[in-house]
Amino acid sequence: MTLLAAITGPAAAAAAANLIVFTPGAAPPPPTSSALPTQIPPSEWSLYPADPALATAASFLSASLSSNSVSLPRFRSLLTSFLTTLSQSLSLRTPSSNVSLAIRSIAPYFPGALASPVASRAATLAEYDVVLALADCCLLRHPPPNLLSSLSEAGRPDLVCAVVRRAADLRSSELLATLRCFLSPASDAAYDAMMSVKNRWKEAAVGAVDLCREKGAAMIANATGKKAAMLLMMAHDGFTSPEVCLHYLFASGNVDSVVLGAAVAELDGGEVVRLMEYLTKWIGKYQRFPEAQPYPEAVGIPGLELCDSVPSFGVVTRALGLVLDEHFSHLVLNADLKEYLKTTEMMVKQLTAEAESSGPILDLLRLLQHDV
Known part of the structure; x- marks a missing residue:
């Protein structure tokens, strides 16, 4: 069998039949066993525009978290609102009312740029379940600068373990804070x-x-x-x-x-x-x-x-x-x-x-x- 026959044979036709059309437009004509599939004209392909609601929600969450006056109820409300918008934009099921569970369920789609500010604010507000969810889901590969020292001072070496385990790189100050956290426990609670x-x-x-x-x-x-x-x-x-x-x-x-x-x-x-x-x-x-x-x-x-x-x-x-x-x-x-x-x-x-x-x-x- 020639290479061309192998490419255009029934196996190739069956594989082509399983192609996924990612964008709206005319479907490609069904392939035949004797000819290569007809190319789809560029005019038939288009991309879905970005969801403006999602971009607005992400910008609003980032700006809101930068304020030192964010209370714990406000933090939960902001995060819940963003997770709901993210789920709707991706046509996913409505997330759980429990923020940490919602993060775990939607983790593959959670923007990495938002993970650090969310973790920093959660640690400041002692919302440690959120920090743990972000760490366990590998969303804190590059933890914010003061996160490990903050968790250490709060007597949460268990969370320090969770963050360090998944971190891609750590600064010298972060390594020092981690070493001292483990070598010199700050309290009985720690x-x-x-x-x-x-x-x-x-x-x-x-x-x-x-x-x-x-x-x-x-x-x-x-x-x-x-x-x-x-x-x-x-x-x-x-x-x-x-x-x-x-x-x-x-x-x-x-x-x-x-x-x-x-x-x-x-x-x-x-x-x-x-x-x-x-x-x-x-x-x-x-x-x-x-x-x-x-x-x-x-x-x-x-x-x-x-x-x-x-x-x-x-x-x-x-x-x-x-x-x-x-x-x-x-x-x-x-x-x-x-x-x-x-x-x-x-x-x-x-x-x-x-x-x-x-x-x-x-x-x-x-x-x-x-x-x-």
């Missing part, structure tokens, strides 16, 4: 919020173990459960609630080492010690379970999404190197850390011996060994 975060990791780990134990489970499901259970168990056992929150920061693949180094340099002595303890725990975990590997495939499996928030060995070692570079004198001169650093050195030496065939990882481990 610590309680961190405990709720750790409980979610426990539930996820137990769920992964149950997946392995299910009778008659498919082999692929059993293998998935084992990989996920190992990662989630490593991330839960032995870590304090504040340390579990740090997972979200160090698991983010979008944290630049230079920016992180600048944030780490601003930490005080106590915060540096706690960060060092956290990273060393991870080194010990990967020493004990060398078979543990990142498992991005688990992200799409209900109940196993947290596997994506487990820091990799490479990230942990790079972060440990940053801490040593920025605070080497403090760590060496602190008598209380002497034995602690010796333990870290021993673990790094053992991992170096096991990583002879690991290429670039070997060079990094040798550098860490020299610094320690």
Whole structure:
């Protein structure tokens, strides 16, 4: 069969029959098996004009949110009105009267330019369900400058975790605010919020173990459960609630080492010690379970999404190197850390011996060994 015959054959005709006509106008003539479909004249195509009501509603919402006098009822009214206009413009069903649920239902169509001002105003008014909805729906890839510090000061490290988990990039000031939020809980309420975060990791780990134990489970499901259970168990056992929150920061693949180094340099002595303890725990975990590997495939499996928030060995070692570079004198001169650093050195030496065939990882481990 010639290429032309293959293109103009019945298969091509069937595929052409399923084409979607996006704009009003004359439908294309039905294709035949012996000729290519006739081109549609440009005059037959047209684009729907932009909905002026939607543009007006978006401009009005943006201008209204810039006012410091917006009250909580007014904020809810403004957001509800905009979401209703957006739904009507796209011929979607009427959104829920619950603002956070409405955002989740219409998230794929929510304008990204409005997400940041909405989140900032919601945080100011303590409308935290809205912030969580925007973060969970990946609408805060570039969070507004003061959002993380505002949430930290309000004692909501759980929301800081949600925002950091989905953020595409973070500034040095935002990383510093996040580190201090997790390393130095501001209040008992903040610590309680961190405990709720750790409980979610426990539930996820137990769920992964149950997946392995299910009778008659498919082999692929059993293998998935084992990989996920190992990662989630490593991330839960032995870590304090504040340390579990740090997972979200160090698991983010979008944290630049230079920016992180600048944030780490601003930490005080106590915060540096706690960060060092956290990273060393991870080194010990990967020493004990060398078979543990990142498992991005688990992200799409209900109940196993947290596997994506487990820091990799490479990230942990790079972060440990940053801490040593920025605070080497403090760590060496602190008598209380002497034995602690010796333990870290021993673990790094053992991992170096096991990583002879690991290429670039070997060079990094040798550098860490020299610094320690």
